[in-house]
Every structure is written in C-alpha cells, then in structure tokens.
Amino acid sequence: MSPARATRGTPEQGLPRPVAGRSDGSDARTRGIPEATVARLPVYLRALVGLSERGIGTCSSEELAAATGVNSSKLRKDLSYLGSYGTRGVGYDVEYLRYQIAREIGVTQDLPVVIVGIGNLGHALANYSGFSSRGFRIVALLDADPVRVGEEVGGLPIGGLDDLEDIVTRERIAIGVIATPAAAAQEVCDRLVGAGVTSILNFAPTVLAVPDGVDVRKVDLSIELQILAYHEQRKAVGA
Amino acid sequence: MSPARATRGTPEQGLPRPVAGRSDGSDARTRGIPEATVARLPVYLRALVGLSERGIGTCSSEELAAATGVNSSKLRKDLSYLGSYGTRGVGYDVEYLRYQIAREIGVTQDLPVVIVGIGNLGHALANYSGFSSRGFRIVALLDADPVRVGEEVGGLPIGGLDDLEDIVTRERIAIGVIATPAAAAQEVCDRLVGAGVTSILNFAPTVLAVPDGVDVRKVDLSIELQILAYHEQRKAVGA
DNA sequence: CCCTGTGAAATCCTTCACAGCC
DNA sequence: GGCTGTGAAGGATTTCACAGGG
Structure with a gap:
C-alpha cells in the first residue's frame, strides 16, 4: 500500500500529508500549507517576476489574480498561509512578496537536477532555459544509449547510466527527471x-513505485490531451 | 472575469463546471462526471490497454487500482459515474471497460491536432508516438520561423503560421498544442x-486569456519542479 | 474609502463501511 | 465468499462576506 506521495502532475494530488512535522508546535501557521496552495505558489512567483521585470x-x-488566472479571494487566502505580507488599502510589494514566495518554495539558491533519458524530450528539457532561471541547475544528463554518450546537449556532455550513482551522490542531487x-x-x-x-519528475507513461518519503510528479502529454478530448466531446454534443 | 475554464495542468483544476447542460434531465448520471474523476479516466484507460496487451x-x-496508483474505493466510485460496468464477485472485463472509458472520453476515433511552435519541445511532441496510439492524430505542424518551414518532422512537413486558419478549418481541428x-x-x-x-494544451509559460467555452490546460515544467522543491525543502528541514 | 486577512458557509473530493449481487 | 456499487461521513478546497487596518 501507500505508493508514497506519488501522483500525476494533473488535478488532484491530494496528498494526505503526513500531518505531523516535528512535535514542537512552532507557530500557528508555518506548518501545513495546503497542497492546492503549494501548487499555485510557483504560478504567483512567475507572475511576480514578470511584474518585477516590468518595473512594477x-x-x-486583484491584479496579481488577473495575471495568474485565479480569483482574488483564493489568492489572498493562499498568501495568508505564508504570513501577512500585504498592506491593507495598498496591496503587495512585488519584490518583497516575490522573495517570500521563493523562500517558501525553497528556490532562493539553485537546486541541482539530473535528467535521465536524452531522447527528443530529454533534449528539449536539457535545452529549456526556464529551469536555470527558476531555481534549478541541470548538472547532469544521462542516457543508456552508448551512441549518445559523449554528445553535448545544451552545453553539457551526456553521460552513461553507469555514472548515475556517482553523480547523484557527488553532486548531492535530490531531484531527478525521468524522460526515458x-x-x-x-x-x-x-x-x-x-x-x-x-x-522525481516523471515524463514516462508509467506509474512509478517509490518508497515512502519520495515524491513523484507525473507529466503525461496524452493524458492532458485526453482530458481536453472529454470536454471537447461534451461541447460537440451540446452544440 | 471568468478566464473561461482555463487552468494549469497541475493539481486543482476545480472548474466550477457550467452545471447546466441541456434542460432535458437525461438520466440520473450521464450528466456531470466530477472533474477529478475525468482527470483519472485516461490513467485507467492506459492501464487497461496495458492489461489487455498482456492478455488479461x-x-x-483492487488490481486496477494497484496498476494506476489510486486506491480501490476511489476507483470504484470513479467508475460508478460511468455506469455499472463490473460484475459483483468477479471484477471488470478489461476489453469492455476499456471501450466504455474510451467512449466516455471520446477517443474512439482519432481527433485531429495541430502543434504550433516546432522548437525543441515541438520536435519532441511531433515525434511522440503516444499521441497517435491514444486517440489523436497530429495533422499539422506550424512554425513562425521561415527557416524551419518545409523541414520534415515525424513525417510531417512544417508549415508557416500563415497556414493556420486554413488548416484548422479545412481539417476541422478542435485541439491545438502551443509550444511557442x-x-x-x-x-x-x-x-x-x-x-x-x-x-488548447499550452506549454508556453504564460497564462492564456481565452473566451468562454474554450478549455486550456497548461503544462509547465518549472512549476512542476518547484512544487517538488517545496516538499524537498521540508524534508531537508525535518531530517 | 480601499484593499488585505480571515472566519464561516458552501462545494467538491475522498474514504469508510456495508448492502446487494454473483 | 468475493467483489462491486453506493449512501453517508469526513476532509480539503473554494467562495463568500465582512471585520480591520492604512
């Protein structure tokens, strides 16, 4: 039982949450931001970075809600789990809120990531500049195919699967991307x-079994399309 | 207000659901499968295809639940929204259930899809065989870069953006993938x-504004990583 | 007066537990 | 006896509406 916190990177994801935390009561909040809120924090963060770049x-x-596609009371409730970072009658300081959210997420300094499986998708991921600018540093690319080993992608050489354990321990990598x-x-x-x-961020169309304490998020392209197809069908019938 | 049903392809997605539907009462069920259930149907479908291929x-x-990473009562409740397709004391007929779910989703015959933006990610999507085998047919690849136009990817020539309207209407395309x-x-x-x-399935890191009646799902790689980072941080503190 | 922060209500989703059928 | 289908209970999330501070 209990395939750990594993789930798809799709709706739901309702981790029962270990609830626990160390037994010290800490604050009132601080402990236990709802999972649904956690999933939206990165969206807010990105919008704030955008506002910041535009000098706002x-x-x-209301404005931040419009920029992120959520409604404003949901947004305010979400932010209230982090603390009281706004000013009544005024709003939020973009830089300050941005920093607070980044800190809460834990991306104030870059986290090392390994990508395994450098096929079409792995290539795309390795070249994706969004990772580096959003708190992650791709430190290794690994592939099982000896023909690919040595090839350079996005400025990094592809290593063989044999290097996996070495690299992960040496670089203290906590996050892995599977694109095999x-x-x-x-x-x-x-x-x-x-x-x-x-x-683990899993792009392979399989359900991964992992021990407790390991998080898996899954991104599945055809599942996303099928969800759209369902709604599409309803529209067609309704028309 | 109301940025349509748009949302991220991540947790939540709680579309308020137009609720309505035509005024005829139809059945009791048939109308209104919960969104959380809809998001899991493709997962069940894939598992059933796997079982079917293995001759089961x-x-x-319980078995289907294990194969999909959900728990069995959730799965039974999900299936109950579609109808009573199981046999008490026995279980579900794999082929039959598979067909029923495919029908419910609306992927019994292939739906045409257009991909816009044939960069690294677009290449990967165009070459992804999972689409074709799961109810979709990529009928066009479009890119704004004249240098790429004409190039062939995954057996299809890349067209220019000028062709967009033509192709969509001619092929009656209802689903678009944005990878620009x-x-x-x-x-x-x-x-x-x-x-x-x-x-629309949106891979670009932006919130899209669409009119009512248009569905958007968003897949955002760095958001997925950031969600993982949040939990990662909690583990580190707890250790 | 404006906008945040938040209890309370409403809604949605999951889990439990068992009745009902094979 | 085993397993589905489902009301009812329990949680989680969203929305409402307003108190409270600038």
Whole structure:
C-alpha cells in the first residue's frame, strides 16, 4: 500500500500529508500549507517576476489574480498561509512578496537536477532555459544509449547510466527527471532513489513505485490531451 | 472575469463546471462526471490497454487500482459515474471497460491536432508516438520561423503560421498544442481560437486569456519542479 | 474609502463501511 | 465468499462576506 506521495502532475494530488512535522508546535501557521496552495505558489512567483521585470513595484490581489488566472479571494487566502505580507488599502510589494514566495518554495539558491533519458524530450528539457532561471541547475544528463554518450546537449556532455550513482551522490542531487521510455523508467527510478534522490519528475507513461518519503510528479502529454478530448466531446454534443 | 475554464495542468483544476447542460434531465448520471474523476479516466484507460496487451481478460478494482496508483474505493466510485460496468464477485472485463472509458472520453476515433511552435519541445511532441496510439492524430505542424518551414518532422512537413486558419478549418481541428515561446503564445492562441479551436494544451509559460467555452490546460515544467522543491525543502528541514 | 486577512458557509473530493449481487 | 456499487461521513478546497487596518 501507500505508493508514497506519488501522483500525476494533473488535478488532484491530494496528498494526505503526513500531518505531523516535528512535535514542537512552532507557530500557528508555518506548518501545513495546503497542497492546492503549494501548487499555485510557483504560478504567483512567475507572475511576480514578470511584474518585477516590468518595473512594477506594487500590486493588488486583484491584479496579481488577473495575471495568474485565479480569483482574488483564493489568492489572498493562499498568501495568508505564508504570513501577512500585504498592506491593507495598498496591496503587495512585488519584490518583497516575490522573495517570500521563493523562500517558501525553497528556490532562493539553485537546486541541482539530473535528467535521465536524452531522447527528443530529454533534449528539449536539457535545452529549456526556464529551469536555470527558476531555481534549478541541470548538472547532469544521462542516457543508456552508448551512441549518445559523449554528445553535448545544451552545453553539457551526456553521460552513461553507469555514472548515475556517482553523480547523484557527488553532486548531492535530490531531484531527478525521468524522460526515458516507459520500459526503463522504473529501473532508473529505483537507481535514482537508491542513490539518494527524493523527488522525481516523471515524463514516462508509467506509474512509478517509490518508497515512502519520495515524491513523484507525473507529466503525461496524452493524458492532458485526453482530458481536453472529454470536454471537447461534451461541447460537440451540446452544440 | 471568468478566464473561461482555463487552468494549469497541475493539481486543482476545480472548474466550477457550467452545471447546466441541456434542460432535458437525461438520466440520473450521464450528466456531470466530477472533474477529478475525468482527470483519472485516461490513467485507467492506459492501464487497461496495458492489461489487455498482456492478455488479461478480467481484473478487480483492487488490481486496477494497484496498476494506476489510486486506491480501490476511489476507483470504484470513479467508475460508478460511468455506469455499472463490473460484475459483483468477479471484477471488470478489461476489453469492455476499456471501450466504455474510451467512449466516455471520446477517443474512439482519432481527433485531429495541430502543434504550433516546432522548437525543441515541438520536435519532441511531433515525434511522440503516444499521441497517435491514444486517440489523436497530429495533422499539422506550424512554425513562425521561415527557416524551419518545409523541414520534415515525424513525417510531417512544417508549415508557416500563415497556414493556420486554413488548416484548422479545412481539417476541422478542435485541439491545438502551443509550444511557442511565451511571447508568441497569446497571439497564436487567439488565432487558433478564431479559427475554431476550442481546446488548447499550452506549454508556453504564460497564462492564456481565452473566451468562454474554450478549455486550456497548461503544462509547465518549472512549476512542476518547484512544487517538488517545496516538499524537498521540508524534508531537508525535518531530517 | 480601499484593499488585505480571515472566519464561516458552501462545494467538491475522498474514504469508510456495508448492502446487494454473483 | 468475493467483489462491486453506493449512501453517508469526513476532509480539503473554494467562495463568500465582512471585520480591520492604512
């Protein structure tokens, strides 16, 4: 039972949450931001970075809500879990809120990431500049195919799977991205976890089994399309 | 207000659901499968296809649950929204259930899809075989860069953005995939919607504004990583 | 007067537990 | 006896509406 906190990177994800935390009561809040809120914090963060780049110093919950596609009371409730970072009658200081959210998420300094499986998708991920600018540093690319090993992608050489354990421990990598074919995903996952990885972003169309304490998020392109297809069908019938 | 049903392809997604539907009462069920359930149907479908390929003819809710990473009572409740397709004391007929779910989702025959933006990610999507085998047919690839136009990817030639309206109407495309840079995404979206697309899968890191009745799902790689980072941080503190 | 922060209500989702059928 | 289907209970999330501070 209990496939850990694993879930799809799609609706739901309702981790029961270990609830616990150390027994010290800390504050009232601080402990236990709802999962639904956690999933929106990165969205707010991105919007704030955008506002910041456009030189905007202050924004209301209404404005930030519009920029992120959520409604303003949800946004205010979300932010209230972090603390009281706004000013009544005024709004939020963009820089300050941005920093607070980044801190809460834990991306104030770059986290090392390894990508396993450098096929089409792995290439795209390795070249994606969004990672580096948003708190992550891709430190290794690994692939099982000897032909690819040595090739350079996005400025990094592809290593072989043999290097997996070494790299993960040496670089203290906590986050792994799996972009292998489905058949290889579970084994890669096991090795990553064995080497110390505790968070996995899985693009392979498989359900990964992981021990407790390891988080898995899944991104599945055809599942996303099928969800759209369902709604599409309803519209067609209704028309 | 109401940025349509738009949302991220991540937790939540709590579309308020138009609730309505035509005024005839139809059945009791049939109308209104919960959004959380809709998001899991593709997962069940994939697992059933896997079981089917392995020659398994029947499965219990417990087995299907194990294969999909949900718990069995949730799965049974989900399936109960579709109807009573199981046999008490026995389980579900794999082929039959598979067909029923595919029908419910609306992927019994292939739906045409257009991909706009054939960069690294677009390449990966165009080459992804999972689409074709799961109810979708990529009928066009479009890119704004004249240098890329004409190039062939995954067996399809890349067209220019000028062809967008033509292709969408001619092929009656209802689903579009946006894999452009963020700056271009909204304009591409507007043109897709203008030409008749009513469902969009957005990989660009922007919030798209769409009229009512258009669904948007967003897949954002760095947001997924940031959600993992949050939990990662909590683990580190707890250790 | 404006906008945040938040209890309380409403809604949605999951889990429990068991009745009902094979 | 085993397993589905489902009311009812329990949680979680969203929305409402307003108190409270600038």
